[in-house]
Amino acid sequence: MALLKETRAPEPTPAQVEAESARLADKGLAALGWRDEDLERAARLTWKINHLKKATRAIVPAHVYQRAEILLGVADFTGDSYKLAKLCAQSDAKRIVFCGVRFMAETAKVLNPDKEVLLPAPEAGCSLSESITAADVRGLRRKHPGAPVATYINTSAAVKAESDVIVTSANAPKILRKLFETNPKVIFTPDAMMGRNLAKELGRTLGSELVVWDGSCIVHENFDAASVEFYRKMYPGVKILAHFECSPALVGAVDFIGGTGDMMRWVGEHKAPSYMLITECGLGDLARTSFPEKVFVPMCRLCPYMKATDLSRVLRALERPAASQRIDVPAAVAQRARRPIERMFELAEDSSPA
Ligand code: SF4
Structure with missing residues (x-):
């Protein structure tokens, strides 16, 4: 896919900086204790980012764990992983500058293969996502033949590609209940704590009925x-x-x-x-x-991965994206990862009794 050209934002005038500072203050940064000089510094960047978003038909989805100046100053929509994945899929933007961590940007790319997806902080990983690989999921399947694999959305595209359905913290109980209607055993990856909470909520025995991977979130x-x-x-x-x-x-x-x-x-x-x-x-x-x-x-x-993104890196991604900021998911992996994500959308919105 052809990449978009380098585009520089113009410098805002003093009046534009003043107006943008006032907007940021009203949006809630003043209530969070931001001083005038901090607002002004942020305003120079948010003004340019918002200008470039329009000029390049870009959108900025932001996870709710991002910095306040991103959530309140430049995000087009904010939310949890599920909401962001859905809204990115519905968007007709040409490029997605994802303020979040790598697995989220990969999910956006899987659902939007024709759009350019950029991750402003390329090193923004996730301890949960990194706790499991595609080979680990294949190993679980060999050990528990026939058991469906429900995978938390906080995983790489390669791990999603090996899974039967993706879940979020909001819809995991509903989706796992549905899986248990037709399966005596279900595999849940990769969050051990959430797995234990799910076993308790669903009244299932850990290990024999609900097999759980041993990943964890450092936060x-x-x-x-x-x-x-x-x-x-x-x-x-x-x-x-x-x-x-x-x-x-x-x-x-x-x-x-x-x-x-x-x-x-x-x-x-x-x-x-x-x-x-x-x-x-x-x-x-x-x-x-x-x-x-x-x-x-x-x-x-604080999550160090989530806080790795700041306004200057968002601007850099919009003006002259580095190769490391571009998210690519091999077509074969993306194709296989898409199905369990879409299965989540179907099951999460299915209103038949679980
Ligand atoms: S808060 Fe936990 S699960 Fe979320 S990105 Fe940070 S390490 Fe990963």
Whole structure:
């Protein structure tokens, strides 16, 4: 596929920088504590990025764990892996500048083979995604013949290509329930914590009924269940929400578990004196700007992979993308990876009883 030409953004005038700084402040960066000089510095970049997006028919999807200036300043849409994958597939943009990590950009490429997909931070991997290979999945199939493989979306295109269906933290229980209707045994990869949570939620025995791979997320594996009681005493009435990738002990101690989209919805639908979101810190920033009337108690960890993307790298990807920023998935792999992703879309939206 022909690559788009190098395109430089013009320099914004002082009046344009001032207007863009005010826009960023209003979008929520001022509420997050950004000072005027920081807003101005960001505005010079966001103005150019937004200008180039229009000029090159590019879109910027951003995962909710991205930096606040990306989520609020340049993203065309924000969300969890599922929402981003769906919206990228529906887009008619010529190029996708994916603010997230490599497996997400690969998913976008699999669903949009004719578009140029760029990952501003090429080294942005994921400990979960890197915990399993395509050969590992083939090994699991040999060991458990006939068992379908449900794979978390946080995996490479090569691993997806070896799987029967992809799941996210939001739809994994529903999809696995459907698989168990016709299969006595299901393989779930690669998140061990989520696998244990799923086994508990579905009432299935680990190992014999639900076979789980031993991968982990370096962000969610480190939250301590014991601290939940401490925070409940410190902040009476606090509602504590945790991501499905946290440990079963922690998940058992909180008020709600789910994916990031579910957590945001739950906060919007409930009234409480305060909320604690146990996940990556980006979700807290988004929640504070989406629900300025609500109080959020900090309890989060940064994902180094997610935070590798910044505005200057997004601009670089739009102006003169480096070879390392371009995402390519071999056609044969992309073709095989597409089917289990589409199967997820079908099963996640199927409203027949699970
Ligand atoms: S938060 Fe965890 S699962 Fe998400 S990208 Fe970072 S390491 Fe991977």
